[in-house]
Amino acid sequence: MSESTPKLERRAAMASLLAGRGDDLLVVPGLGSTAWDLAAAGDNDRNFYLWGAMGGAAMIGLGLALAQPTKRVAVIAGDGEMLMGLGALATIGLQKPANLAIIVFDNGVYGETGMQPSHTQSSADLIGVAAACGFGTCLDVRDETGLADLAGRLTCFGEMLFARVQIAADEPPRVLPLRDGVALKQRFRAALGLDA
Amino acid sequence: MNASALPAWPDQLFDTFKRAGIRQVGYVPDAGHARLIDRCRADPDIRDVVLTTEEEGVALAAGAWLGGERAALLMQSSGVGNCINMLSLPRTCRFPMLMLVTMRGEWEEFNPWQEPMGSIVEPVLKLCEAEIYRARTPDEVEGLAERAVQQAFGDERIVALILSQELIGKKVWTK
Numbered sequence: 573m574s575e576s577t578p579k580l581e582r583r584a585a586m587a588s589l590l591a592g593r594g595d596d597l598l599v600v601p602g603l604g605s606t607a608w609d610l611a612a613a614g615d616n617d618r619n620f621y622l623w624g625a626m627g628g629a630a631m632i633g634l635g636l637a638l639a640q641p642t643k644r645v646a647v648i649a650g651d652g653e654m655l656m657g658l659g660a661l662a663t664i665g666l667q668k669p670a671n672l673a674i675i676v677f678d679n680g681v682y683g684e685t686g687m688q689p690s691h692t693q694s695s696a697d698l699i700g701v702a703a704a705c706g707f708g709t710c711l712d713v714r715d716e717t718g719l720a721d722l723a724g725r726l727t728c729f730g731e732m733l734f735a736r737v738q739i740a741a742d743e744p745p746r747v748l749p750l751r752d753g754v755a756l757k758q759r760f761r762a763a764l765g766l767d768a
Numbered sequence: 769m770n771a772s773a774l775p776a777w778p779d780q781l782f783d784t785f786k787r788a789g790i791r792q793v794g795y796v797p798d799a800g801h802a803r804l805i806d807r808c809r810a811d812p813d814i815r816d817v818v819l820t821t822e823e824e825g826v827a828l829a830a831g832a833w834l835g836g837e838r839a840a841l842l843m844q845s846s847g848v849g850n851c852i853n854m855l856s857l858p859r860t861c862r863f864p865m866l867m868l869v870t871m872r873g874e875w876e877e878f879n880p881w882q883e884p885m886g887s888i889v890e891p892v893l894k895l896c897e898a899e900i901y902r903a904r905t906p907d908e909v910e911g912l913a914e915r916a917v918q919q920a921f922g923d924e925r926i927v928a929l930i931l932s933q934e935l936i937g938k939k940v941w942t943k
Contacts, residue, residue, distance in 0.1 A: 600831075620834060625857040628827030632857075635831025635839060638792055638815050643835075659820030660827075667817060753861030757834065766836045 579740035580719065582677055586613045586648070588719045589675070589737075592727055598636060598760075602629045602649030604684040606677055610648065611749035617763035620756055621749040627656030630674050634664050637672035640764065644671050646726055651678040651692045658701060664732070665706030673726060674702070674734045679741040687741060702734035709733040777909035777935070778803035781868065784913040785814070785840060788921065790866075792817060792832045794825030795842035800870030800936040804842065822847035823854035830863045838921060840866045845873060845886045848893060848928075855896045858926050866920040867898070867928040868913075875933040889930065898926040903935060 586609040590599070595618070601610040603622040610619055620636075622629060633647035654661075654676045664672065680693030692698060699710045713722050713735055722735050750756055758768035781804050785793070793808045794817045795801060809816045819825050822843045829839035843851075848869060858865040872879075873886025893900055899919055901912040913929055920927040 598835075624860065625827065625830075625854055627823070628830070628854055628857060631824045631827035632831035632834070634817070635792060635828040635833075635837075636835040637831075638817075639832045639835025639837035657824070657827075660824055662820050663817065663824055667815075753857075757861045757863065760834050761836070764836060 579679070579738050580713070580715070581742070582609050582679070582739040583612050583744050585677070585719055585737055585739055586610060588716070589646075589648070589723045589726060590614070592723060594727065596643050597726060598640065598643050598645045600629050600633050600636065600645070600647045602626075602647075602653030604650060604653070605743070606648050606650050606653070607749060608744075608746045609677070612744075612747040615749060617759045619749070620760050621751070623751050623753070626653055627660075629653055630657050630660040630664060633672055633674065634660070634667060634669065637669040638667070641669070641671055643764075644673070644726060644729065645669075646673045646675060648675045648677065650683070651676055651680065651690050651698065652682045654698060655691055655696065661702050661705040661707070661734070665702075668706065668732050670731050671729070672732050673729060674707075675722070676734075676736050677739050678736045679739045681741045683741065683743055687743075699734065699736050707732060707734040711735040713737040774803070775906055777903075777906045779807065780910040781913055782807040784910060784917060786811075788917040789838055790840050791815060791837040792828065792839035793842065794819050794828045794839060796820075796822050796825075796844070796847055798842065798844040798847075798870055799939065800844065800931060801842045801868070804868075822850040826851050826854040826857060826865060829865055830857050830861065833863050838864070838866075840868065842868050843870075845869055845871050845889045846882065848889050849885050852892065852896065855898075855926060859897055862924040864920045864924050865898075865926040866916060867926070868931065869928055870931045870936055871933040873933070876938045877933065878939065893926075893928050896926060898928045900928050900930060902930040902932060904932045906935060909935070
């Protein structure tokens, strides 16, 4: 990742992305920091927080996006979560659901476990992987202008997209969401008008 | 095997999917599931999702259910091992998880590398709190598939229908 520009602050970045959120946006964070970021931005029945299942966020997003083609689905996960499920980018790149955005908050470290360097810090290029897997729109978000552009796309995007958001490697206080998986599932489905 | 001798059970599995309203089918290609995969791919109301690894399918099915659709996963016995941690998702959240597993490594197996995983499919799935049905003969496939569907979606459980290697037949290694 470039060292030339100051990195975005993760909580502010999440808040900016979801500032104009409507009821038709469904959000799946990764486990760990992005789940805390999402909770800090304001709880919502249309969030499905993960407390485990590392590597599964993008594929949960795919199943959801295929099942709810009139809704928009944003997976917002960390670089470690995305690295564990890199194959999902190939799977999603083949399916091309127009209503799915895969957004990676990339700080180049495994923050939840003690800031160990991740593969993206010096070598792995997630945008390159996504592009090579068939994502036609790949955004590299480094500043407020890029965040505003991405936020706008979340309200009206008409094609599958991938975005890397370059965030600073900091660790704001944890904001813990509901962790009862059955309750999370039921309230999410109820918000979509499905039987709990 | 000539065309007239094609077994009926893969088509019965497909018919069971249709009756159950399955809309997403995730799979890592497998010769034992080839006919069922072809039927799913040809059906405009079923989204076939080829996976790079079986655990993707567990997450896919969870997402499908969150969005109100039913999914099924097709895999070979070796793929069960790839699913273990991801099965914590349906266990914790009680997502319906319908898995159809074709067996290798248990009958007339030429490849000894299939045996380690094949031999532990059932105990591993039991440890994951899956309900397990095993079809050994063609005539019991459809009935067991119906029960598996009812239990997976009715009780929101992990349910595996295991298709014995003897049912599928030998893999031919010589031309």
